[in-house]
Amino acid sequence: MSADSGLATFRDSGGLWEGHDIEDVATVRGWERDPESVLAFYNKRRKQAFKATPNSGHKALAELEAHFDIDIITQNVDDLHEKAGSSSVLHLHGKLSEAKSSRTDDHVIDIGDREIQMGDTAKDGSQLRPNVVWFGEPVPNIEQASVIVSRADLLVIIGTSLVVYPAAGLVDFAPNGIPGFIIDPSEPQIKLGNTWTHISEPAEKGVPELKDLLISKYIEDNSD
Numbered sequence: 618m619s620a621d622s623g624l625a626t627f628r629d630s631g632g633l634w635e636g637h638d639i640e641d642v643a644t645v646r647g648w649e650r651d652p653e654s655v656l657a658f659y660n661k662r663r664k665q666a667f668k669a670t671p672n673s674g675h676k677a678l679a680e681l682e683a684h685f686d687i688d689i690i691t692q693n694v695d696d697l698h699e700k701a702g703s704s705s706v707l708h709l710h711g712k713l714s715e716a717k718s719s720r721t722d723d724h725v726i727d728i729g730d731r732e733i734q735m736g737d738t739a740k741d742g743s744q745l746r747p748n749v750v751w752f753g754e755p756v757p758n759i760e761q762a763s764v765i766v767s768r769a770d771l772l773v774i775i776g777t778s779l780v781v782y783p784a785a786g787l788v789d790f791a792p793n794g795i796p797g798f799i800i801d802p803s804e805p806q807i808k809l810g811n812t813w814t815h816i817s818e819p820a821e822k823g824v825p826e827l828k829d830l831l832i833s834k835y836i837e838d839n840s841d
Contacts, residue, residue: 618776619693621672621821624665643751648719652744653735659747660732663713666695667730674775674824675701681828684836688769690762692777692784694749707765709758709784715748722757759783766790773827775800776820798827 620626641647642658671679679702681687689698689706694713698706718724718739725748726739737745750756766772767790774797779785791797797813799805800823805815816823 618672618674618691618820619669619695619697620776621674621819622669622695622697624669624693624695624697639752643749644753645751648746648751652746656733656735656746659713659749662694663728663730663732663747666697666713669695669697671697671701672821674820674822675703677824677828679703681831684832685771688765690765690784690787707758707762709750709756709762711747711749713747713749716745717748719743719746756783759787762787763790767792769795771796771798771831773798773800774805775824777801779805800824800827 637658641651642655648655675697678687678689678698682702682704687703687705689703691698691706691708692710694708694710696712696714714727714729715725716728716733716737716739717726718741720743721739721741724739724741726745733745733747735744739745762784766787769791772788772791772795774788777785779788788797794812797810798816799813800816800818800820802817802819805813816826818826
């Protein structure tokens with residue numbers, strides 16, 4: 618989703634995120650080794666995300682709320698879904714616009730687009746760090762996400778490689794036989810059953826296509 622708004626993703630670049638090794642900027646080990654460089658990296662990402670605007674895919678999901686109850690579960694750490702107008706967004710991997718204690722996970726503050734500097738501390742006196750889930754850290758919202766998926770009448774997977782766990786395992790919580798859609802230019806890395814449809818487009822094109830399809834199938838057909 619975010620790639621179509623100009624924000625770089627790391628899975629498409631061989632383990633690098635804008636030229637940085639993932640081990641250096643997205644692990645606790647990288648943070649402990651060089652926290653100043655990690656802060657500088659996320660300060661730059663935060664500025665980019667603040668300036669980014671939702672693409673037509675984000676907007677189409679928000680527009681679908683006029684017809685469906687939509688819950689968005691995202692691995693992205695930007696707020697483009699919220700900017701587009703979506704009202705129920707669960708961030709699995711945290712938010713760039715938040716900082717937290719490096720000692721206590723539930724000490725979280727909103728910082729908008731402000732930078733985090735060395736010496737900026739949380740209420741518990743520890744150094745502030747980005748409120749982003751790094752590799753090897755637990756995903757606090759995964760249980761809530763699994764409950765949402767387990768209650769779904771329809772599941773849409775957008776622009777994910779389906780190789781990052783535990784998020785990739787959420788599809789297993791979907792009720793058997795519900796309609797499913799995967800929107801991604803690449804072939805899905807899960808076995809599709811006959812209830813799944815693959816829209817081979819990037820999010821910017823595929824989600825508006827899905828919006829029209831869902832309205833035609835579930836809204837207009839039922840209005841006759």
